[in-house]
Amino acid sequence: MEGPSLVILKEQIKVFKGKTIRHASGVTTKIDIAALEGRRVTGFKSWGKHFLITFTNFTLRIHFLMFGSYRINEEKPSNPRLHLQFDDGFLNFYACSIVRINENLDEIYDWSADVMSDLWDPKKARRKIKKLKDVSVSDVLLNQDIFAGVGNIIKNEVLFRTRVHPDTLVGKLPPRKLTSLIEEARNYSFDFYKWKKVYQLKKHWLIYTKRKCPVCRGPVTKRYTGKNPRRSFFCENCQALFV
Numbered sequence: 001m002e003g004p005s006l007v008i009l010k011e012q013i014k015v016f017k018g019k020t021i022r023h024a025s026g027v028t029t030k031i032d033i034a035a036l037e038g039r040r041v042t043g044f045k046s047w048g049k050h051f052l053i054t055f056t057n058f059t060l061r062i063h064f065l066m067f068g069s070y071r072i073n074e075e076k077p078s079n080p081r082l083h084l085q086f087d088d089g090f091l092n093f094y095a096c097s098i099v100r101i102n103e104n105l106d107e108i109y110d111w112s113a114d115v116m117s118d119l120w121d122p123k124k125a126r127r128k129i130k131k132l133k134d135v136s137v138s139d140v141l142l143n144q145d146i147f148a149g150v151g152n153i154i155k156n157e158v159l160f161r162t163r164v165h166p167d168t169l170v171g172k173l174p175p176r177k178l179t180s181l182i183e184e185a186r187n188y189s190f191d192f193y194k195w196k197k198v199y200q201l202k203k204h205w206l207i208y209t210k211r212k213c214p215v216c217r218g219p220v221t222k223r224y225t226g227k228n229p230r231r232s233f234f235c236e237n238c239q240a241l242f243v
């Protein structure tokens, strides 16, 4: 689940903010589930792909990994990793990692690195990128210390929008291309959010999972790119490899 999806989740479950957990259960060994009973949820936050449920003195961090999911007042056939029952409804989290955080969140999270945050700082992102000259744009966009919340769909669409080949090393990008890459990482994330909310995300994909380039009608290349190899879809004709 990419960052914008967690912002949507946060909105969907805001009715539970301020509510007390009446019953908690689940299959996870990392946290003391029984200790959640009787505790009041003070809020929901997200940082990139981390979903945070806050309480007075601690936070639960949920990471949906590759196959994680959630249901609100609904069950799936599989057992939830965490089930939280409130007076007026319940939340189920599946196939995710759950960790308890005791530290103050401001000490562990750089909110300005979250592409969906009001505190997002493009200049800071640029400074971090400047230190990674030999890293490909594929890896840089997925680097959560720089672009928290950007996942593989956003990566592919941003590279297509900016017409940059995924094998380009970030140090070879002309300054203006780097500016648009950073801008589009945030812009596309907000488009993702807007479209996903109305179930129209896939409809707006220009390159991700496509076979033909929407600009030149040429074939879309599909292969793994980056040192942390992830699937890339790109047009060799429209997306420039800067060397």
Ligand SMILES: [Zn+2]
Residues within 6 Å of the ligand: 213, 214, 215, 216, 217, 218, 235, 236, 237, 238, 239
């Ligand atoms: Zn093309």
